[in-house]
Amino acid sequence: MFQRITLAAIAFILFPGLATQTAAAADNARNTPSASTLLAQSKPDEWRTPDPENLLYLQLPSGRVIIELAPGFTPLHAANIRTLARAHYFDGLSILRVQDDFVSQWGTPEDPKDGYAPTPRNRGSAKTSLPPEFTRPLDAVLPWTGLPDGDLYAPEVGFSEGFPVGRDRTSGQEWLLHCYGMVGVARDNDPQSGDGGSLYAVIGQARRLDRNLAVAGRVLVGMPLLSGLPRGDGDKGFYTAADQRTPIRSVQVAADIPVKQRPAIRVLRTDSATFAALLDAARNRHDAFYSTAPGKVGVCDIPAPVREGPANRH
Amino acid sequence: MFQRITLAAIAFILFPGLATQTAAAADNARNTPSASTLLAQSKPDEWRTPDPENLLYLQLPSGRVIIELAPGFTPLHAANIRTLARAHYFDGLSILRVQDDFVSQWGTPEDPKDGYAPTPRNRGSAKTSLPPEFTRPLDAVLPWTGLPDGDLYAPEVGFSEGFPVGRDRTSGQEWLLHCYGMVGVARDNDPQSGDGGSLYAVIGQARRLDRNLAVAGRVLVGMPLLSGLPRGDGDKGFYTAADQRTPIRSVQVAADIPVKQRPAIRVLRTDSATFAALLDAARNRHDAFYSTAPGKVGVCDIPAPVREGPANRH
Known part of the structure; x- marks a missing residue:
């Protein structure tokens, strides 16, 4: 920003007849660039194509939700x-629960009182119990872009391939954070009772769940289809009547779909110059509307941008 | 908690035959009390009855939203x-905009492109322009309960009569925070262009708006009616078709309604022992489900509880 103002000042010295334009240029120079401007200037190699083995298509009557799994953190x-x-x-299962300012949950009904007993279903070779995977040992293999602005709940925070992450060097552990749009694995009291058949997306303040549940991934596309649902009328936002539940038409792994039918998904690399510029613009935001910049940016306040292109354009 | 474990241990010594029960008691003793248990134990004088001059009833086809204005912070x-x-x-106006993970906005259409031009409407003696009131000078008159756990964006945070507040002793200012459920005043670029005819409720991450807009109050009842709406398909979540907009049947001041028709609203005092216990339970949460306590609680993570009773029970 200092450099741009200097250039505007130089222009004023060299071309005093352009005073008005130069004042406008100086005004623009004081403005932080918008996110859309920064994204338009990004380079193709700053975008990552997720592995189709890690992409789930959750098909609802209202449209398709695309989730990226995070096997680096929760492989099992x-x-x-x-x-x-x-x-x-x-x-054929459904969205069972939407608790305001907390989570939307779908999959295995928790209890017959939730409307219907879980009929025996084909589970393939899926396990019925999994080690918790609430945290994992810190290592140097997973990508890491630290965020220097701090966090209320984790000693250190940052991003790994677009996923928000907390770290604790004392315990030597790291974990995915319950930010908006993250997908967790519901369970009973037993920490090993989650099997992935019941999942939830974070739609509100849910950081209290950090390190108490396994976080399986992130919604890349279609969050409004999960967050914009009527809240459930029962305890914890469970729907009490079958016709309130949004049915799930199917959940598929992208790798199982012909390439030409898959949308082209790109996630901005969180170790890219453009993501760093987005963080900076959020910290220092100043433009015609914003006069007071926050000075910092929270790890849950700036999701890694996603681009969804049409199919056949890989 | 220490005291309760000690009592359980004493019980074990005195009545060894009760070993099983005592072990269960010790288990319970290690559990933090639930919010519902703490609220059930609260005393009537820990609850505040808002001034009916400060309560707005926003009537939608789906039900009633009740908002408490905060004249201590934004009196004009x-x-x-x-x-x-x-x-x-x-x-007869409507909800114009629902931007996912940000705000739901209603009232004066911003622009004819938002679907219809604002027809001339009766505004009574309302002003068309107001001083910003984005912050106010710190004073000792407004109630204040500091939260010691810190905040990413404000030097100090706490509560004042249930409203989440940021403070900066250096600038000598304090301001209402854009936490979930807070109600702000939309405006154009001119900081004085907000008149209260267009309001928004925070439904997502909106702390970046702090100190850039006037915050008028808080939704006490009915947030799901604003947060559970379909997200708008246009830029910034504006709806592009008239039939997508939720109509506003009326907005009334509670003081203008006969007392017997008003629901009894109580807000837990944020300087009460019960609210302090709720904060502590959130920090130290440990029970059959939660094994890792967050250790802290964010000012936006624990709204002051509200009780809505039937009318005629004042």
């Missing part, structure tokens, strides 16, 4: 969820 | 909103 859960999807386990 | 905006409501300015 990712494998089990893939197995369940390939056994068509989710097809 | 509170007065103008009351005047507009009393002129029936809002009646």
Whole structure:
């Protein structure tokens, strides 16, 4: 920004007749660039194509939700969820619960009182119990872009391939954070009772769940289809009547769909110059509307951007 | 908690035959009390009855939203909103915009492109321009309960009569925070262009708006009616077709309604022992489900509880 103002000042010295334009240029120079401007200037190699083995298509009557699994953090859960999807386990189940300012949850009904007993379903070779995977040992293999602005709940926060992550060097652990749009694995009291057949997306304040549940991934496309649903009228936002539940038409692994039928999905690399510029613009936001910049940016306040292109354009 | 474990241990010593029960008691003793248990134990004088001059009833086809204005922070905006409501300015307008993970906005259409031009409407004596009131000078008159756990964006945070507040002793200012459920005043680029005829409720990550807009109050009842709406398909979540917009039947000031028709609203005092216990339970949460406590609680993560009783029970 200093450099741009300097250039505007130089222009004023060299071309005093352009005073008005130069003042406008100086005004623009004081404005932080918008996110859309920064994204338009990004380079193709700053975008990552997720592995289709890690992409789930959750088909609802209202449209398609695309989720990226995070096997770097929760490999056993990712494998089990893939197995369940390939056994068509989710097809015909529904969204059971939308608790305001917390989560939307779908899949295995928790209890017959939730409307219907879980009929025996094909689970393929999916396990019924998994090690918790609430945290994982810190290592140097997973990509890491630290965020220097701090966090209330984790000693250190940052991003790994677009996923928001917390770290604790004392315990030597790292974990995915319950930010908006993250997908977790519901369970009973037993920490090993989650199998991936019941999942939730974070639609509100849910950081209290961090390190208490396995986080399986992130919604890349279609969050409004999960967040914009009527809230459930029962305890914890469970729907009490069958016709309130949104049916799940199918959950498929992208790798199982012909390439030409898959939308082209790109996720901005969180270790890219453009993502760094987005973070900076959020911290220092100043333009015609915003006069007071926050000075910092929270790890849950800036999701890694996603581009969805038409199919056949890989 | 220490005390309760000690009592359980004493019980074990005195009545060894009760070993099983005592072990269960010790288990319970290690559990933090649930929010519902703490609220059930609260005392009547820990609850505040909001001034009916500060309560707005926003009537939608789906039900009633109740908003508490915060004249301690934004008095000129509170007065103008009351005047507009009393002129029936809002009646027949609609919810114009629902931007996912950000805000739901209603009232004056921003632009004819938003579907229809704002027809001339009765505004009573409401002003068309107001001083910003984005922050106010710190003073010792407004109630204040500091939260010691810190915040990413404000030097100090706490609560004032249930409203989440940021403070900066250096600038000598304090301001209402854009937490979930807070209600702000939409405006154009001109900081004085907000008049309270267009309002928004925070449904997502909106702390970046802090100190850039006037915050008029908080939704006490009915947030799901604003947060559970389909997201708008246009730029910034504006609806592009008239039939997507939720109509506003009326906005009324509670003081203008006969007492017997008003629901009894109580807000837990944020300087009460029960609210302090709720904060502590959130920090230290440990029970059959939660094994890892967050250790802290964010100012936006724990809204002051509200009780809505039937009318006629004041």
